[in-house]
Amino acid sequence: MNHQVYKSHKNALPGPNNISRVVLSNGITILTRSNFNSPTLSIKGYLPNGSIFDPEEILGLSYLTAHGLMNGTQRYDFQHLYDKIESVGARLGFSAGTLTTSFSAHCLSEDLTLMMGLIADSLRTPTFPEREFQRQKTQLLTSLAIRAQDTSAMASLLFDQTIYANHPYRHPDEGHPETVQAITREDIVDFYQRTYGPQGMVVVAVGAVEPETVIETVSEVLGDWSNDKQTALPNIPDAPALQTTTRKSLSIPGKSQADIVMGFAAPNRQSPDYFPLRIGNNILGEFGMMGRLGQRVREEAGLAYYAYSSYSAGLGPGSIEMIAGVNPTNIEQTIQLITEELTQFIAQPVTPEELSDSKSYFLGRMPLLLESNSGVAVALLNMERFELGLDYFHQYPQNIQAISAEQILSASQRTMDPDRLAIAIAGP
Amino acid sequence: MKNEDTLFYTLDNGLTVHLKEIHNAPIISTWVWYRVGSRNETLGKTGISHWVEHMQFNGTKKFPKKVLDRQISRVGGIWNAMTYLDWTTYFETLPAHVFEISLALEADRMANSRFDPDEVDRERKVILSEREGNENQPHFLLGEAVQETAFQNHPYKNQVIGSTNDLLSITRDDLCGHYKQYYHPGNAILAIAGDFKADQMQKNIEETFGKIPDGRQVASAIPADPPLNGERRVEVEGPGETTYVQISYRAPKANDPDFFILTILDSLLSGPTSLNMFGSGGTSNKTSRLYRALVEDEIAVSCFGALQATLDPYLYTLHLTVHPLHSPEEVLQAVDTELNRVLDAPITRDEIARAIKQAKALFAYSSENISNQAFWLGYSEIFANYDWFENYVTHLAKVTPEDVMDIARKYLTPKNRVVGFYLPQKDQTKA
Numbered sequence: 001m002n003h004q005v006y007k008s009h010k011n012a013l014p015g016p017n018n019i020s021r022v023v024l025s026n027g028i029t030i031l032t033r034s035n036f037n038s039p040t041l042s043i044k045g046y047l048p049n050g051s052i053f054d055p056e057e058i059l060g061l062s063y064l065t066a067h068g069l070m071n072g073t074q075r076y077d078f079q080h081l082y083d084k085i086e087s088v089g090a091r092l093g094f095s096a097g098t099l100t101t102s103f104s105a106h107c108l109s110e111d112l113t114l115m116m117g118l119i120a121d122s123l124r125t126p127t128f129p130e131r132e133f134q135r136q137k138t139q140l141l142t143s144l145a146i147r148a149q150d151t152s153a154m155a156s157l158l159f160d161q162t163i164y165a166n167h168p169y170r171h172p173d174e175g176h177p178e179t180v181q182a183i184t185r186e187d188i189v190d191f192y193q194r195t196y197g198p199q200g201m202v203v204v205a206v207g208a209v210e211p212e213t214v215i216e217t218v219s220e221v222l223g224d225w226s227n228d229k230q231t232a233l234p235n236i237p238d239a240p241a242l243q244t245t246t247r248k249s250l251s252i253p254g255k256s257q258a259d260i261v262m263g264f265a266a267p268n269r270q271s272p273d274y275f276p277l278r279i280g281n282n283i284l285g286e287f288g289m290m291g292r293l294g295q296r297v298r299e300e301a302g303l304a305y306y307a308y309s310s311y312s313a314g315l316g317p318g319s320i321e322m323i324a325g326v327n328p329t330n331i332e333q334t335i336q337l338i339t340e341e342l343t344q345f346i347a348q349p350v351t352p353e354e355l356s357d358s359k360s361y362f363l364g365r366m367p368l369l370l371e372s373n374s375g376v377a378v379a380l381l382n383m384e385r386f387e388l389g390l391d392y393f394h395q396y397p398q399n400i401q402a403i404s405a406e407q408i409l410s411a412s413q414r415t416m417d418p419d420r421l422a423i424a425i426a427g428p
Numbered sequence: 429m430k431n432e433d434t435l436f437y438t439l440d441n442g443l444t445v446h447l448k449e450i451h452n453a454p455i456i457s458t459w460v461w462y463r464v465g466s467r468n469e470t471l472g473k474t475g476i477s478h479w480v481e482h483m484q485f486n487g488t489k490k491f492p493k494k495v496l497d498r499q500i501s502r503v504g505g506i507w508n509a510m511t512y513l514d515w516t517t518y519f520e521t522l523p524a525h526v527f528e529i530s531l532a533l534e535a536d537r538m539a540n541s542r543f544d545p546d547e548v549d550r551e552r553k554v555i556l557s558e559r560e561g562n563e564n565q566p567h568f569l570l571g572e573a574v575q576e577t578a579f580q581n582h583p584y585k586n587q588v589i590g591s592t593n594d595l596l597s598i599t600r601d602d603l604c605g606h607y608k609q610y611y612h613p614g615n616a617i618l619a620i621a622g623d624f625k626a627d628q629m630q631k632n633i634e635e636t637f638g639k640i641p642d643g644r645q646v647a648s649a650i651p652a653d654p655p656l657n658g659e660r661r662v663e664v665e666g667p668g669e670t671t672y673v674q675i676s677y678r679a680p681k682a683n684d685p686d687f688f689i690l691t692i693l694d695s696l697l698s699g700p701t702s703l704n705m706f707g708s709g710g711t712s713n714k715t716s717r718l719y720r721a722l723v724e725d726e727i728a729v730s731c732f733g734a735l736q737a738t739l740d741p742y743l744y745t746l747h748l749t750v751h752p753l754h755s756p757e758e759v760l761q762a763v764d765t766e767l768n769r770v771l772d773a774p775i776t777r778d779e780i781a782r783a784i785k786q787a788k789a790l791f792a793y794s795s796e797n798i799s800n801q802a803f804w805l806g807y808s809e810i811f812a813n814y815d816w817f818e819n820y821v822t823h824l825a826k827v828t829p830e831d832v833m834d835i836a837r838k839y840l841t842p843k844n845r846v847v848g849f850y851l852p853q854k855d856q857t858k859a
Binding site for chain 1: 452453454455485493494497498500501502503504505506521522523526549550551552553554555556557558559560561563564566666667668669670699700710711712713714715720723724726729730749751752782785786787788789790792793795796797798853856
């Protein structure tokens, strides 16, 4: 259906016929797609490193390294570098996740060469000046102090520590105040030398440029990059389910609202359970006004402004999280309502009407997700990272339509056991 | 762009219609703007506009609550609503081949919302919960105190979400009265951008919105507050270990020529403002004067500025997070030093040219997304007209260094501001 809708438009569905993919000899993959509807360009990409490499006593190391790349390069100091970017109204930033260091740039298409040059400079010749390093460390410590006061962020942190107990994912990418305090500039330089390099790097550019121009430009600035010491990502172990329901609470005095995160570790992006769980989660806590959870907790009980669920799935174990922000006196009632909904969800298949609605939602959402250059760039990155294939969007309608209520039920039963729930609460 | 055409007209019942054809993607974004927000609220009834907005999702006879939600979500659409100082807006961004539902729905709830008593009471609890979530944020607590101090009588002094006391006492009759007063074609703007033909769209609009009877015109003038005539200070204590500073200057309204000059000055001081409400866009502010003076010199850990396009004169605000080794007074002093520098050493034409170049790029990003284009098509009409947005860069390009100095003198002086400090509570075990 959606493919038909797209056929009459200039902005065709991304697919093998309009995506160019090239792998350079040093291991960098380039994906690019032209869109001349507006004179803008989105450049995104990642390197396969991240907080997975952080030693426990200096968590936050990969975060500070990624954010330090633009503190100065051999060619430009901090102000000079940002002057280049901001003078043309562009944006560039690096950020660290658990398994990736990502970058994202937005600019006018005429500034492709400038921006790729700055990305390459930041990646290849960062100088990590001491003064800027200390300033960035203070900024991170302040944001950790702010995080400590954020009921939503702290409940999420507690939740990760519960579902990923004894798993590398239990650590936050930004670290903790004491681990960040212990990081030195030498740690950063060492981390950079060990984990940054072209192997496994991906660059995506979408916008008003020809594919050949993108490939030439990236090859020019990154094609001869090498690092013999670059460490490959380790294999990520599974996260075993909890043996029993585990509840953790954190008191943050003076707050008005408590945040609750309940849920489970969940299958990764490449699991056969991915689509059943994606649709199942939509029905449970996303569709319309936050699905069944929103209906029960907000629309019927009036207990919360938000009560929803989300399913995150990457290369390692993902998570299903059911989230609500409530008055502290309503915590127990909310947990009970969510647990009841969950129990019901794994006892009975979703109704034909719910399934049809949800599938229709996913198919209808495609043109909206792919409207902007950055939306298409994210889609291309995911295609590469999770090996989805360049024809992913052409296959997508069939993949969605093929899912049955029984598949959703069995995938949900495998993943969500109300007797093995993780419950994390942060509030006054 | 060649493939974009706009058509502006008014229906017989008074509804203002703005249409813009954009054929880049199979999407249509529909917005209905009502000229009502916290600006139109009286004491004792603060938060009522936002509450009416919530009630608009609780159904009509034709579109009962769950039907409404389901119809939009089934086609993968995005829909939401926002209430602010001068306006309340509702939007649906949908695949083009199913867009008709948005017209049917918006036309129906312009006149036929039910305000079921049980839903009113349930929504009261939801909004109180929303407010409690806001109260968890130091920025909300500080902003509320500063805003209240910045105005004497003008309703801009109140929070859009309303006070807890008012939320506890507003009745169903109050809500219905507010709805009847402000929700009718004469007080609304319909803005649609996307993949349609304007002539066909006109027919669709006539068939849906054309049938709604006009309501009473709503008087809109609100007396201006007297000038502050002296710096006000406000302190808020709360949990946490981080100190925040908010400095709010009384600012010109959006259709005052001073507004574009202050936009340039803000760009130099705290970085350019993104015009993109949806998706990517914007730039960092690390070369701005305040960032260099405060963050690079480690007196603050972050700073940003906010100038908002409003119907009446509102506020230009600087938000700063204080460095752990410094005090809020030192931050304020450093800001003043930078503001004085604007007056002591006039800014150059090159600096202005750079700000305009930045604005051009940000304007280009804003055209990447159809929802964002439809947003401006309606929003700009609330406080000025579409020319304000369409020729945004041209307006900025007229600004001279002398203009900027005059504006700095006129607005960014201590006697025209409220300074707010959020200070960590001393004994937090009792918080």
